[in-house]
Amino acid sequence: MIRIAQFSDLHYSARNLVEADRCFSHAVDRAIALRVDAAVVSGDATDHALDLHSPAAERLARNIRRLADHCPVLMLQGTFSHEPPGTLSMFRLLGGRYPMHVADRIGQVGLTAGGCWVASEGWHFTELPSGLRALFSCVPTVNKAVVAATVGASSAAEAVGEHLALLLRGFAASNQAARARGLPTIGVSHGTVFGCISEHGVPMAGFDHEFTTGALFAAEAQAFMLGHIHRHQSWENGSTGLKGCAGHQCVAYPGSIGRFHYGEEGDKGFLLWEISPGDVRFTMEPTPARRxxxxxxxxxxxxxxxxxxxxxxxxxxxxxxxxxxxxxxxxxxxxxxxxxxxxxxxxxxxxxxxxxPVVRTRAAGISQLASLADKVRAWALSLEAKPQPLLDCLQALVSQTPEAIAEQTLCATAVPTAEVMAELLLTEDVEAESALLF
Known part of the structure; x- marks a missing residue:
């Protein structure tokens, strides 16, 4: 059996530095205390391209070096927008008590009993090296632009999933041979599983996702360690009572190491895996993520x-x-x-x-109406207003001169004034008569 600590989506940057470093430092301390045999960082160690002199780059390198002083470390290439190609190359130079392997291409790598990494020359081992303790099948982020250039942009999304499914099935033979030798088998990748749930509770369903659970299980690895989705979740195949030829298999995201955005659901932490030929289990180790x-x-x-x-x-x-x-x-x-x-x-x-914002209602097709009266009716209908008073005004404007309209308006306003004056005079007469009576 081998015990592996899996960390993912560290997202070191100036903006995330406090949260990322507090949580990852705690996770490294915990992994060392648990005496893990190896560590895996399954992509997106950085949030974007970092200057080498930046505090975020220094803090990340310091914690990775602490891990390498305790156990062998494997780092996988994540999303290109977060980890531009070449970002992880510097970690090969960190040194440490144990070696560092950067998986920036599709391939398999074996961990020897002495704690060294042995990488395949091609995409898989044609023959397993001797002296291995565990076998890792690595699938870093796929460059969809290359796929689009080959098969066309319209077919790229589906082609990525189809080709990755073929690739994963191709790993099955090596994993079967490793299991026959009594070696634990592990897959490591970075991408989206169809039907997984995002950290904001949104199901990820679409044709542009890289994996299905069936394709991942087809690789016949006991553990498949994934990165990219920030919410912890897992899938199992071959329960204790119904194990298939590959034994008990498990696919899991640890989620991001910390809580970097508002509205993120679920706990934050890393996964502690215990993997043996034919069986696997993991536990979630929490980190002090912000609330x-x-x-x-x-x-x-x-x-x-x-x-x-x-x-x-x-x-x-x-x-x-x-x-x-x-x-x-x-x-x-x-x-x-x-x-x-x-x-x-x-x-x-x-x-x-x-x-x-205030939305002004427009009457659809009003410009195509022939008469101004029809346009007024359409406009009134869109506002649920009575059109007749507007049509009366329109008719007056069309049929009368401005002077006549002005005279009618003045007369209309003068009538209430005359009535008011009459009422005032009547009131004065009543008051005068009352005064004479008393």
Whole structure:
């Protein structure tokens, strides 16, 4: 049996440095304390291209070196936008008590009993080397642009999945031979499994995903260690009572080492694998990831409701995001200062207001109508307004001179004035008569 610590999606960068380094340092300490036999970083060690002199690059290299002083380390090439090609090459030069293997091409690599790595010349071993302790089949991120250039952009998404499925089936023979020798077999890759759940609870279903669980199990590796998805999840094949010819198999994402975004679901940590020929199991080892809280209002933020949420959740040391949606005319009624005061004690407060703009309704096809009267009717219909008063005004504008319209308007306003004067005179007469009687 071999015990392997799998870390994934470290995302070291200036923005993530505090969270990534706190969580990964804790994970390395825990792995060393558990006396693991090997360590695997299954992609996205960095969040983007890093300058060699940056604090993030130095902190990452320091922790990888600590791992290499304890056990052999395998690092897999992740997403090109996070780890540009060549990023991992520097880790080959770190040194350490045990060697480092950077898997930046498709191939197999064996871990010897002495803690050394032996890589295949091609995509697999035609014959297994002697003295191995475990066999790893490595599939780093596939360059879809190369596939698109070969088969065409429209067919690239499906072609990647089909070719990877063929490749994984091709590893089966080597894994069968390794299992016959009593060696644990491990697959390592970086990509998306059809039907997996993202860290925000979204099912990943589509034709552009690299793997299916069936294709991964077809490689006949006991453990398949995946990276890329930030939520921990797993799939098993061949339960204890119904083991197939490959024995008990398991595919798993450890998820990201820390919580880098608001709204991420699930625990954060790394996986401790225990793998033997024909059987596998793992445990999730948590890391001290930051706690994030989302408070959402459908309309204008309610300070009473916000106070209740603060008391219910307990925000001390947490990263809090408050979201709301208001109409454009109400945007100035949101009291941000009061919300900031209520959230005092949080490690970070992020206020996100969504402003609903004023939408002006347009009458479809109004420009194609022949008469102005028809256009007025269409416009009134779109606003659910009564068209007749508008049509009367339009008729007056068309049939009368401006002077006549002005005279009618003045007369219309003069009539109420005359009536008011008559009422005032009548009131004065009544008061005068009352005074004479008394």
């Amino acid at each position: 994030t809280i989302d408070i959402t209002f459908e309309g204008k933020p309610d300070l009473v409701g916000l106070r209740e949420a603060v008391e219910r959740e307990g925000i001390d040391g947490a990263f809090v995001r408050v979201r709301w949606t208001v109409a454009d005319e109400e945007r100035h009624e949101v009291n941000r200062a009061a919300m900031q005061a209520l959230l005092e004690g949080a490690a970070e407060v992020k206020l996100e207001g969504h402003i609903v």
